[in-house]
Amino acid sequence: MKSSSWYFLVWCIGFSLITTGLSQLQVVGQKEPIIALLGDDVILPCFLRPSTSVVDQTVEWQRRDLTPKEVHYYSDRRDNLDIQNPVYRGRTRLFEEELKKGNMSLKLTGVKHTDNGFFTCFVPKLISTVKTSVIQLIVGAVSQPVISIMGPKDYGVILKCEAEAWRFKPEMTWLDSDGTILPADGPTETETDSEGRYTVRGHVTIQKTDNNRVTCRVQLQQINHKMETDIHVPDGVFPWSRGQKAGLIIGLLVLLAVAVLVGLYMWRKRALSMLGKWTVLCGVTLWVNCLTQR
DSSP states (O other): OHHHHHHHHHHHHHHHHHHHHHHTOEEEOOSSOEEEETTOOEEEOOEEESOOOOTTSOEEEEOTTSSSOEEEEEETTEEOOTTSOGGGTTTEEEOGGGGGGTBOOEEEOSOOGGGOEEEEEEOTTOSSSBOEEEEEEEEEOOOOOEEEEEEEETTEEEEEEEEEEESSOOEEEEEETTSOEEOOSSSOEEEEOTTOOEEEEEEEEEOOOSSOEEEEEEEETTTTEEEEEEEEOOGGGSOOOHHHHHHHHHHHHHHHHHHHHHHHHHHHHHHHHHHHHHHHHHHHHHHHHHHHHO
């Protein structure tokens, strides 16, 4: 009887240790939102900690605001996508080799606007108090920056760059052809529309260079995504510099002086020609008068 009691006590202790160890397992994900752009492929992180195989578990990825709510369903060592929401068909997968390490992260391809929302990673049969992790996916849109020439200023040219309909507030930077940041003409202007999308606008004054090429970069630091547009400003757009203006004035004065000298020369030549003709005419007249008197 004592032996049976001893075995029962050992069994209870062992079972308690096992269940305690299992109850310490937790499903963990990421607290910060996942930010993606339209068309991107993203990975929604989800892990079992401490690292334990989930090959024989049921793993559900859900969007509980949708019907059906299943984004991806794994059970009996295989994907079971018959109950998957049609909008995610062919766009999701788990990393099968990582399941034995407790990695249940979901790869979602071709992100759409409709993917905005909260995704739940759920392990229903796990002996734990923490069976779920919720990850927020935010999908943004971007547009190519547009550069326009505003006109001359002093001895340079003012450029404007504008990017519209950005889901998140981006940063704008001007760069020269060597990639050096150019100082902008004041802070970047920011506007939001009725849907909360951002439009950013900035100006820069550039001076004439060897290639007159400038780049406007609009960037989302959160996901290290950037869009760039470059422009070549023709030489003729730039106003003349002081040296060019001085050269023009000197050139005009030289041309004026040459014109005056040529005019004086032509006038003198014409005057001498006329004087010679009058001299001959006077001589002939005197000779005729002399003959007449005789």
